[in-house]
Every structure is written in C-alpha cells, then in structure tokens.
Amino acid sequence: MYSLVKYILLLFLASLSLVSCNKKQGDKIKVGFSQAMTTDDWRKQMTSSMKIEASLRPEVDLKISDANNNVARQIEDIEKFIANKVDVIIVSPIQSKPLTAVVEKSIKAGIPVLVVDRKIDGENYTAYLGADNIEIGRIAARYIISHSKASGKIVEITGANGSSPAYERSLGFDQIIKGNKRFTVVSIIHGNWEKESVSAPLKSILLQNPDIEYIFAHNDRMALSAWETAKTVGLENKIKFLGVDGLNSVNGGIELVKSGVLDGTILYPTGGNEALKLALKMYNKEPISKNNILNTIVIDHNNAEIIENQMDKVDQQQAVIESQQGAIKVQEREYASQNNLVRLLSFFLVIILSLTIYSIYSTISISKKKKQLERINQTVIDQNNEIQEMAKVAEKSNEAKLNFFTGLSHEFKTPITLIMSYVESLIENEKIKGTALIDEVKLIHKNSNRLLRLINQLLDFRKIEEQKFTLRASNTKIYDFTNEIMTNFRGEAIRRNIDFQLICKNKNLELFIDKGLMDKVYFNLLSNAFKFTPDNGKITISIIENQDNTVKISCKDSGIGIPENELSNVFNPFFKASNNNKNSSGIGLHLSKEFVLLHHGTIELKSKQGSEFVITLLKGNSHLQPSEIVNNAENLNITPNLITDNLDIEPDLSEVHIISDAEKHSILVIEDNNDLVSFLKAKLSNEYIVHTSDGSDAIEKAMEIVPDIIICDINLVDKDGYEISKELKKDLRSSHIPIIILTAQSNKESVLKGLQSGVDQYLTKPFSLSILKQSISSLLFNREKLRYYYTNNIYRIEPESKFGNxxxxxITKMNDIIKMNVENPKFSVEDLADKLSVSRVQLYRKVKAILGINISDHINNVKLEKAAELLKSNEMNISEIAYSLGFSSPNYFSTAFKNKFGISPKEYKNDKY
Known part of the structure; x- marks a missing residue:
C-alpha cells in the first residue's frame, strides 16, 4: 500500500513538472521611473516613448509613478522604489535641491540612478541624460542676434526657480547676449513653465516698452502665452517670439512656427527611449558617460514642415510597432493557453491512470476492511450510547441534588418564620421591655435574621446559576439608600468602638439601581468588613462622582486584608482566603459581583492596609434596557418584608378592641405545618374567626364555610396552593373570596404563577405578622368597596363591563333570572338557586358576601325597581302593580316602597322622579 501511494505521488510530481517546466522565466529587470508630472505634452511624450521602448524588451518590468508636480510625493515615490529594491531608478526631478538626499540614499543602497531632463545638486548620481540646457540658451541668443537687423530690446521668460533647466538656459542665453552690445535684456519674467505665470507681468512690461523686438521663453507654452498677451495690446506682429521644446502636437512648437505665432522654437528632445536604453546599460554595468547629452536644433519656418513630416513618420512607426507588439502579445497568450491546456490534459491523464490503479487496489483493500470498520463503528456507537446514558443519569442525579438542596432551603424558611414572628411578639411585649431579657430576645432575632440571609444567599446562588434574575432598577438617592442600610450596623459599630463613616459630597446624587439586589451587595460587603475589622478599627463608605459619567462606591476597612496572590480569586464561588479562620459560605462576594454586573457596573478589590471594595456604576439609565427600569413605587415592593438587623422596633400603638363573634370576619388557614397554624390562630383569633385545614380538605371546607378570606401555603400534601387557588377562583360559589398565598419561593416565576392562579396577595416567608394583618385588613376593605359598588350599581351592570369577573x-345572571320572573308570585329563592345550579345555603352566603344583604331582600329590591319603572309609565294603578309583582297587599307594597325610595308610590307616581 505504501509503495503504491509513493508511486502515485511520483507520477503526480512528474506531471506537475510538465506543466511548470517551461513556465519559469528569467527574473525581469525592475526599472522604476519617477516622473515629475504628466500635465504637459512634453512629459507625456517622454513617458510614451519610454513605454514603447520597454514593450520591445520583454525582460524589462517598467514601473512609472507620477508625482503630479509635488516634490514631497516624488520623494515618497523614490523611497518606495528603494524599499522595493528595484534594479535601476530613473528620476526626472521637479526641483534640484530637494531630491538630492533621496538620490544619494538610492546610491548608498546600491541602486544606480539615472537623472533625466533636470539635474540635482551635486554630482552624486550614476548618469545624467538630457539636452545641454546651457547650449540651448546660447542657441537661442545666437538665433536672435542672427535674425535681427538692428539692435533691439529682449524680454526673457524663464522656467521655475530651483529648476536646473531654467537656471542653465538663462546662463547660456546671458553669456551670448552680454557679449553683444547691440541687444539689451530689458526684463526677465520668472515663470513656472505654465502659461498662467506670464500674462500679467508681461502685459505691464509691454505697456512700458512697446518697442521690444524679441521675447525668448524657456518653453513653447509660455511663448504662446506671451504672443497672446502681446495680441491684447496690439504688438503681436511687431515682436518676434522664440520658444523651446519643438513638440509635434496640437499647439506644440512646430505647429506654432508653421502658423506664424512663433518665429522659431528650439528642439528639446524627450529622450524617453534613450533613457531606458541607458538604464539597461547601467544595470548590465556597461561603460557609460556620466553626462549624456541629446542633440538639438532650431526649428523655424525654413525646416518646420520637414521636421514635422519626419516626426509624423516616427509616430506612425511607433504606432505600427505598438500594434505589432499587441498582436504578438495576443499570440503569446494564445500559445501559452494552448500549451498549458495540453500540459493540463497530460496531467489529468496521468492522474486518471493513477486513480484507476489505486481504485482497483482500494476495492480489494476496502472489501477486506469493511467488516472490521463496521465492527469498530458498532463499538463506538455502543460506547457513545453508554456515555449518553451515563450523562443523563448524572444530569438527573445532579438535578435531583440541586432540587433537594433548593427545596430544603425553602423548608428552612417556615421554622424561621415561626422563630422570628414569636420573637417579634416578644420584642413588642410591654412586660419584657426594659428588662435584661430584651437584649437576649433581640440577639435571637438578629441571628435568626442572619440565618435567613444565609438561606437567601444559597437560593440566590441557584437563581444566578440558572440566570433567573431580572434587573428592576429605579431612580434612587444613593446617599439616603446607603445611609439607611448603614443604620443596621451602627449598633455593632458603637458596641465595638469602630469608626463607621459615610462620605458623600452630593447628597442628592441619584442612580438607577435595583434596591433589592443592591441591598444584598451592601450587606455582603459590610458584613465582611465588620467580620474582619478589629475593635477600635475603621470602616468608611465613600461615594464619589467622576468626570466620565460614573460613580464609584468604595467600602474600605482596616481589617486583616487579603493576600495579594489571592486577590484574583475572591469573587469565585466558595473561595476562602488562606488568612480567613472564620466561618464563611464563600458565595457572598460571588453574588455581589453578579448583582453589580446585572447593573452593567464593575466591582474590584484593593488590599494593602485592610480591604477596599470599589463598585463603579453608570449615571442615568441609557445603559439599561426598558424592561430593566421600573418606577419607584414598583421598586418599593421588592424590598424584604421582614425586620432587619436593626432591632429598634416601635411597638404597635393601636388600641386592642374586643370584637364580638358576630362582628368578626372569618378566615380559613390552609397550612400543613402545625406550629405555624397554631401561631396564626393565636395571633388572629382576637379579630377573626379562624378555621384551619391541612390542605387535604381545603376546597371542601372553603365551600362549606365560605370564609371572608383564605390564607394558603404553597407546599401541601395533596394539592399545592396554586391548584387550590385556581379551583376556588373558578368555582362560582367561592370565586369572590380573597386569597393570600404564603410561600418560601420568592422568584419572579413563582409570583407570576400565583397571580395566574387568581391569588390576591403574595407574601414570602419569613413574613412580618404586622404585614400579614395589614394585608388581611386591606383585602377586606377592598371587598367592602366592591360590595358598595355592586349595591349601588346593581341594576346598571352590563355584561360587557370590565369591572369584576x-x-x-x-350577579348579572342572577338579576336576569329575577327580572324574567319578577311578575311570577310563585317564584321562590329555591327556584332561583336551582336555576343558578347552587344550593339555597350557598346562594345565601354568596349574595351575603358580595352584597351584604340576604337574597330575599335582594329579590324585593329588584321588584321595587320594576315597580318604579311601572309607576313612571303610568299604565297601571298602584294596586295592580303591587299584585302583579307578587306583593301580598297594596299596603305592604307601599310600606316596602317607601322604605327603599323614601317616598310613597303615590308621591313617586305624581312627581315622576
């Protein structure tokens, strides 16, 4: 098998070499050309001729960069050529001096530099190619002298300052003119090679010297501008114009000479093709001259046409060459494509042959290993199934443990409720106030409360793990909030002589926080601070506003601190520092960090002398989601409904009234914890008639008693509190009874489930007895308001009304039945109960609970309302109305009517109220 694969690999490499053996060519000669600009025809011709020469030399890779007349950009272009390590650099400088340093840098890097057209300062370049600009200046001067019949005045228009051609042409021109006393240069205009730089200064000179004979411009563009300027003052025919460049293009020097605009122009060859040839000689290290001068001539009306024809033929030849080059390239591409196609086909043929051999071998090999792979695969599947089963068992076991752990934590809350409620009662008891026993009772209450907080931490840890917390932030004055929590620790601070301070410059500073969660953060931090701070120590909370729209809340103590190498672990669950010898659950700081993160804030620890926890929160609420923001009233409901460590409890100042059983409301307590049942019965019996149920007969007792209010636990034997509440609220006989749920479950899902079951109040264990009593009182008061509404609006309730359910x-159904039978004297309460599918006793209790009157009185009220309608219609007399509505006599009818409406039927009929 190995030898076969090796054989196929060798075939593959051999085939690949067929495709690529002729592909590799010799490395190309990289030539970089930095052109000064391409805004004028002369530069364009230079670039074009260099490209044509490069196209004739396939070994050359010519890169051209245009500086666009920007010196800094030209330096940057040359720097790039140096960085790319080109073989030769050709430079056409914009200015001489600025480019000197970068050219010298290229020479030091071992890259030869050919300077064309213009020179740089100094001689530190490989070679120069261009016309002799000094000689061009001399030729121009000699031409003017030889073509002038008498002495005359001359204006010279130079190129840009700093340009070597401008300097050298002026130098050569001046050498000849100064040697001839017949001619005088009356003015020199310093142009910048462009037309726009000539017009204004020349016009001023011509107006002062209208007898000027010659104008010599350093290029044809400026010469044309000089002619156009002379034309504006009517001197274009008196003055002769001489330019430099001699380009064969539109508005080029040759065309201007032929049209009579210029008297002559001096040919300034571009030398593009010669530059590339010279660059290749430099690359091949052939002997060359330092200065390579291009020949020039004067073009005037005598030879302009001849030179133009010669240049046209050159251009035609270049066009033909370019066309032939293009055709050759097309042919080369086609040849290369066909050649590659043949080689590719050969490659695929070899691959197919190799694959054929391999497939035959593979078929034999696969058939042998198929059964082996199937066995292995089956083994893997079996093992995977076993792993999945084990994972499910482990997941169920873990979930069962967590559920047991959570359930057990919930169960702790009921005995704690009893302990704290009884302790509350003892604290409020006048007999033990002022005795030594009160301190012991307060200590019991304080430690019970601490135990409750520990249980809540365990439950919060589970909720954090399941990501069930939802932020409910409201606008809060952070100073007042902090100060309120600190009151719970001031007693211990005084007892242990700890300097306990709050520092805050802006006491009206407001932050959006979840009071319930931030309460737990504060308690965790302060509990740790007091735990590890020695007596006579110091604990400081500082609230500082920052310029970056944040607020830092610092809790600093003078305790034992935390070892530096353990600082990164303090927020991990179940972490305990090595210097901590006190009992600790290890989850308080972890929960604190999670709660701060829910606020989109941060918490960090610094520990040098003691420990300092710094919470950073954002101001405003733009960082919160709309669902995370509640109003202050809503947030009041999330604070714990129990007495905290601050035990300065005010006694209940309300007077105790002894209420007779006839005046008492009835309460049904559904609870399977006998101690809690006994406690509630003992505390509520003075004001209410208390019935009890362990949950097994809760619904039956509720139907039998029809109590004024029901208090129900969640965790019961047969049915839970949610199911009992739902059944009672669905049943017509008991739907009006308010229900208070007592539970150890305080999460959002449990509260929502309770509300969906129809409960009216949701209290979490451990609860405050005073809050429970107030809840009962409020629900009964609301029911009285509901009864008042029904009593006063009983005949105007419509089915589509949104009040009640x-x-x-x-009531609507009952009223309809009564109205349908109002004229039936035999219609009884039993008939009404039968039509409503309830017993007579249940009907009586239902109506009494809702309306506060018995059913017979209600039926009479309906009849009297009907009587009032009949009296208004004036279709029947009083006696007829009384007998038609089932009253035994008109006198009895009149008495009942007057009792209800305050006037007699006769007065009502006459006045038509």
Whole structure:
C-alpha cells in the first residue's frame, strides 16, 4: 500500500513538472521611473516613448509613478522604489535641491540612478541624460542676434526657480547676449513653465516698452502665452517670439512656427527611449558617460514642415510597432493557453491512470476492511450510547441534588418564620421591655435574621446559576439608600468602638439601581468588613462622582486584608482566603459581583492596609434596557418584608378592641405545618374567626364555610396552593373570596404563577405578622368597596363591563333570572338557586358576601325597581302593580316602597322622579 501511494505521488510530481517546466522565466529587470508630472505634452511624450521602448524588451518590468508636480510625493515615490529594491531608478526631478538626499540614499543602497531632463545638486548620481540646457540658451541668443537687423530690446521668460533647466538656459542665453552690445535684456519674467505665470507681468512690461523686438521663453507654452498677451495690446506682429521644446502636437512648437505665432522654437528632445536604453546599460554595468547629452536644433519656418513630416513618420512607426507588439502579445497568450491546456490534459491523464490503479487496489483493500470498520463503528456507537446514558443519569442525579438542596432551603424558611414572628411578639411585649431579657430576645432575632440571609444567599446562588434574575432598577438617592442600610450596623459599630463613616459630597446624587439586589451587595460587603475589622478599627463608605459619567462606591476597612496572590480569586464561588479562620459560605462576594454586573457596573478589590471594595456604576439609565427600569413605587415592593438587623422596633400603638363573634370576619388557614397554624390562630383569633385545614380538605371546607378570606401555603400534601387557588377562583360559589398565598419561593416565576392562579396577595416567608394583618385588613376593605359598588350599581351592570369577573357574571345572571320572573308570585329563592345550579345555603352566603344583604331582600329590591319603572309609565294603578309583582297587599307594597325610595308610590307616581 505504501509503495503504491509513493508511486502515485511520483507520477503526480512528474506531471506537475510538465506543466511548470517551461513556465519559469528569467527574473525581469525592475526599472522604476519617477516622473515629475504628466500635465504637459512634453512629459507625456517622454513617458510614451519610454513605454514603447520597454514593450520591445520583454525582460524589462517598467514601473512609472507620477508625482503630479509635488516634490514631497516624488520623494515618497523614490523611497518606495528603494524599499522595493528595484534594479535601476530613473528620476526626472521637479526641483534640484530637494531630491538630492533621496538620490544619494538610492546610491548608498546600491541602486544606480539615472537623472533625466533636470539635474540635482551635486554630482552624486550614476548618469545624467538630457539636452545641454546651457547650449540651448546660447542657441537661442545666437538665433536672435542672427535674425535681427538692428539692435533691439529682449524680454526673457524663464522656467521655475530651483529648476536646473531654467537656471542653465538663462546662463547660456546671458553669456551670448552680454557679449553683444547691440541687444539689451530689458526684463526677465520668472515663470513656472505654465502659461498662467506670464500674462500679467508681461502685459505691464509691454505697456512700458512697446518697442521690444524679441521675447525668448524657456518653453513653447509660455511663448504662446506671451504672443497672446502681446495680441491684447496690439504688438503681436511687431515682436518676434522664440520658444523651446519643438513638440509635434496640437499647439506644440512646430505647429506654432508653421502658423506664424512663433518665429522659431528650439528642439528639446524627450529622450524617453534613450533613457531606458541607458538604464539597461547601467544595470548590465556597461561603460557609460556620466553626462549624456541629446542633440538639438532650431526649428523655424525654413525646416518646420520637414521636421514635422519626419516626426509624423516616427509616430506612425511607433504606432505600427505598438500594434505589432499587441498582436504578438495576443499570440503569446494564445500559445501559452494552448500549451498549458495540453500540459493540463497530460496531467489529468496521468492522474486518471493513477486513480484507476489505486481504485482497483482500494476495492480489494476496502472489501477486506469493511467488516472490521463496521465492527469498530458498532463499538463506538455502543460506547457513545453508554456515555449518553451515563450523562443523563448524572444530569438527573445532579438535578435531583440541586432540587433537594433548593427545596430544603425553602423548608428552612417556615421554622424561621415561626422563630422570628414569636420573637417579634416578644420584642413588642410591654412586660419584657426594659428588662435584661430584651437584649437576649433581640440577639435571637438578629441571628435568626442572619440565618435567613444565609438561606437567601444559597437560593440566590441557584437563581444566578440558572440566570433567573431580572434587573428592576429605579431612580434612587444613593446617599439616603446607603445611609439607611448603614443604620443596621451602627449598633455593632458603637458596641465595638469602630469608626463607621459615610462620605458623600452630593447628597442628592441619584442612580438607577435595583434596591433589592443592591441591598444584598451592601450587606455582603459590610458584613465582611465588620467580620474582619478589629475593635477600635475603621470602616468608611465613600461615594464619589467622576468626570466620565460614573460613580464609584468604595467600602474600605482596616481589617486583616487579603493576600495579594489571592486577590484574583475572591469573587469565585466558595473561595476562602488562606488568612480567613472564620466561618464563611464563600458565595457572598460571588453574588455581589453578579448583582453589580446585572447593573452593567464593575466591582474590584484593593488590599494593602485592610480591604477596599470599589463598585463603579453608570449615571442615568441609557445603559439599561426598558424592561430593566421600573418606577419607584414598583421598586418599593421588592424590598424584604421582614425586620432587619436593626432591632429598634416601635411597638404597635393601636388600641386592642374586643370584637364580638358576630362582628368578626372569618378566615380559613390552609397550612400543613402545625406550629405555624397554631401561631396564626393565636395571633388572629382576637379579630377573626379562624378555621384551619391541612390542605387535604381545603376546597371542601372553603365551600362549606365560605370564609371572608383564605390564607394558603404553597407546599401541601395533596394539592399545592396554586391548584387550590385556581379551583376556588373558578368555582362560582367561592370565586369572590380573597386569597393570600404564603410561600418560601420568592422568584419572579413563582409570583407570576400565583397571580395566574387568581391569588390576591403574595407574601414570602419569613413574613412580618404586622404585614400579614395589614394585608388581611386591606383585602377586606377592598371587598367592602366592591360590595358598595355592586349595591349601588346593581341594576346598571352590563355584561360587557370590565369591572369584576366571576362576581359580575354571577350577579348579572342572577338579576336576569329575577327580572324574567319578577311578575311570577310563585317564584321562590329555591327556584332561583336551582336555576343558578347552587344550593339555597350557598346562594345565601354568596349574595351575603358580595352584597351584604340576604337574597330575599335582594329579590324585593329588584321588584321595587320594576315597580318604579311601572309607576313612571303610568299604565297601571298602584294596586295592580303591587299584585302583579307578587306583593301580598297594596299596603305592604307601599310600606316596602317607601322604605327603599323614601317616598310613597303615590308621591313617586305624581312627581315622576
């Protein structure tokens, strides 16, 4: 098998070599050309001729960069050529001096430099190619002298300052003119090679010297501008114009000479093709001259046409060459494509042959290993199934443990409720106030409360793990909030002589926080601070506003601190520092960090002398989601409904009234914890008639008693509190009874489930007895308001009304039945109960609970309402109305009517109220 694979690999490499053996060519000669600009025809011709020469030399890779007349950019272009390690650099400088340093840098890097057209300062370059600009200046001067019949005045228009051609042409021109006393240069205009730089200064000179004979411009563009300027003052025919460049293009020097605009122009060859040839000689290290001068001539009306024809033929030849080059390239591409196709086909043929051999071998090999792989695969599947089963068992076991752990934590809350409630009662008891016993009772209450907080931490840890916490932030004055929590620790601070301070410059500073969660953060931090701070120590909370829209809350103590190498672990669950010898659950700081993160804040620890926890929170609420923001009233409901470590409890100042059993409301307590049942019965019996159920007969007792209010636990034997509440609220006989749920479950899902079951109040264990009593009182008061509404609006309740639910349906249906039978003297309460599918006793209790009157009185009220309608219609007399509505006599009818409406039927009929 190995030898076969090796054989196929060798075939593959051999085939690949067929494709690539002729592909590799010799490395190309990289030539970089930095052109000064391409805005004028002369530069364009230079670039074009260099490209044509490069196209004739396939070994050359020519890269051209245009500096666009920007010196800094040209330096950057040359730097890039140096960085890319080109073989030769050709430079056409914009200015001489600025480019000197970068050219010298290229020479030092071992890259030869050919300077064309213009020179740099100094001689530190490989070679120069261009016309002799000094000689061009001399030729121009000699031409003017030889073509002038008398002495005359001359204006010279130079190129840009700093340009070597401008300097050298002026130098050569001046050498000849100064040697001839017949001619005078009356003015020199310093142009910048462009037309725009000539017009204004020349016009001023011509107006002062209208007898000027010659104008010599350093290029044809400026010469044309000089002619156009002379034309504006009417001197274009009196003055002769001489330019430099001699380009064969539109508005080029040759065309201007032929049209008579210029008297002559001096040919300034571009030398593009010669530059590339010279660059290749430099690359091949052939002997060359330092200065390579291009020949020039004067073009005037005598030879302009001849030179133009010669240049046209050159251009035609270049066009033909370019066309032939293009055709050759097309042919090369086609040849290369066909050649590659043949080689590719050969490659695939070899691959197919190799694959054929391999497939034959593989078929034999696969058939042998198929059964082996199937066995292995089956083994893997079996093992995977076993792993999945084990994972499911482990997951169920873990979930069962967690559920047991959570359930057990919930069960702790009921005995703690009893302990704290009884302790509350003892604290409020006037007999033990002022005795030594009160301190012991307060100590019991304090430690019970601490135990409750520990249980809540365990439950919060589970909720954090399941990501069930939802932020409920409201706008809070952070100073007042902090100060309120600190009151719970001031007693211990005084007892242990600890300097306990709050520092805050802005006491009106507001932050959006979840009071319930931030309460737990504060308690965790302060509990740790007091635990590890020695007597006579110091604990400081500082609230500082920052410029970056944040607030830092620092809790600093003078305790034992935390070892530096353990600082990164303090927020991990179950972590305990090595210097901590006190009892600790190890989850308080972990929960604190999670709660701060829910606020989109951060918490960090610094520990040098003692420990300092720093919480950073954002101001405003733009960082919170709309669902995370509640109003202050809503947030009041999430604070714990129990007495905290601050035990300065005010006694209940309300007077105790002894209420007779006839005046008492009835309460049904559904609870399977006998101690809690006994406690509630003992505390509520003075004000209410208390019935009890362990949950097994809760619904039956509720139907039998029809109590004024029900207090129900969640965790019961047969049915849970949610199921009992749902059944009672669905049943017409008991739907009006308010239900208070007592539970150890305080998460959002449990509260929502309770509300969906129809409960009216949700209290979490351990609860405050005073809060429970107030809840009962409030629900009964609300029911009285509901009864008042029904009593005063009983005949105006419509089915589509949004007030009420089961009660509204019941009353509406009952009223309809009574109205349908109002003229039936034999219609009885038993008949009404039968039509409503309830017993007579249940009907009586239902109506009494909702309306506060018995059913017979209610039927009479309906009849009297009907009587009032009949009296208004004036279709029947009083006696007829009385007998038609089932009253035994008109006198009895009149008495009942007057009792209800305050006037007699006769007065009502006459006045038509």
């Amino acid at each position: 089961q009660e509204q349906t019941f």
